[in-house]
Amino acid sequence: MSGTLTMRVGGKGRVVLPSELRARQGWIEGTTLTAVEQDDGSVLLLTREQLLARVRSSLVGKDAVSELMAERRAAAQREDEGRA
Numbered sequence: 001m002s003g004t005l006t007m008r009v010g011g012k013g014r015v016v017l018p019s020e021l022r023a024r025q026g027w028i029e030g031t032t033l034t035a036v037e038q039d040d041g042s043v044l045l046l047t048r049e050q051l052l053a054r055v056r057s058s059l060v061g062k063d064a065v066s067e068l069m070a071e072r073r074a075a076a077q078r079e080d081e082g083r084a
Contacts, residue, residue, distance in 0.1 A: 005018050017027070027033070027047070034051050036044040046054065 005021055007015050007017065009015055032048060033045045034048065036046060036051070038044065
């Protein structure tokens with residue numbers, strides 16, 4: 001179930017998360033949350049597990065090693081052309 005809940009930033013920048021939200025999310029005392037600011041200015045609150053899942057899904061189909069090698073080869077090619 002999703003919903004819209006209102007919170008206020010209090011003294012020292014503290015925000016109290018409504019108990020209803022904490023209960024739905026299973027966030028107990030001591031749960032560590034990460035705030036992720038999006039390009040559009042919105043902010044996501046994610047647990048460590050949610051953050052890891054998000055990062056993993058963004059990397060699906062990516063071949064970081066091949067991309068890095070291609071970048072290095074292109075840089076080396078530009079260097080070689082600059083020396084000639």
